[in-house]
Amino acid sequence: MLPRFPARAEDIVRNRINRxxxxxxxxxIPWASIILASMATFSPVIASAPLLPPFSYMMLLAWRMLRPGMLPVWVGLPLGAIDDLFSGQPFGSAIILWSLTMLAMEVIDERFLWRGFLQDWLAGSALLAGYLFLAASFAGFAAGYPLPLSIGPQLLLSVFLFPVITRVVALLDRVRLLPLRRI
Structure with missing residues (x-):
């Protein structure tokens, strides 16, 4: 038997009412997507310099920009701790940087009520550059030699992939809001 599709647009709307x-x-979904993005460092990519962008931080920024009130301000502490465990950074660096990012995003939301794609991309790029520089500085302090000089390719890749990550987050947001079907 073939599946029955609604014949009219009204039937589609009626199926979503009261769901x-x-x-x-x-x-x-937002929490799980950020945690799974933290695990991207387990990929088999081996490089002498940092190349892989911080996918989990980019997901955090994208979720925060797409749905400002959904993630609380204190989310930087637990998600930053999870990212520190998976990324290999000195423990506490992501906790501090993610918490500062959430506070900075609160200031940006209060200051610029109406934002567009370009403003979000510029704000995300600035926050990504600051995050990468400070994270490399923390790792350099722990290792004993300066690491911020080697983040150029990682920064460029992060800035150019940020719109792609925002699109992925928008698709996950649509999945997150799908209505339940009663059987």
Whole structure:
């Protein structure tokens, strides 16, 4: 038997009325996507200099820019700790930097109520550059030699991939808000 598709647009709207998204998906997808992006450092890419962009930090920025009130300000502490465990950075660097980022995003949201794609990209690029420079500085202090000089390719790749990450987050947001179907 073939599946039955709605014949009219009214039937599609009627099927979504009185349906709510799953609370588990609505709250869990942003957290899970950021945590899974933290695990991207387990990829088999081997390089002599940092090349892989900080996907988890980019996901945090994208979620914060797409849905400003969804992630609380204190989210930098637990998610930063998880990222520190997976990234190999000195423990506490992501906790501090992610918490400062969330505070900076609060200031940006209060200052610029209406933002567009270009403003979000510029703000994200500036925050990414600051994050990469400070994270490399923290790692350089721990290693005993300066690392911020080697983040150029990583910074360029991060800035150019940021719109792609924002698009992925927008798709995850659509999945997050899908209504539940009753059986």
């Amino acid at each position: 709510a998204p799953s609370p588990v998906l609505a709250v869990g």
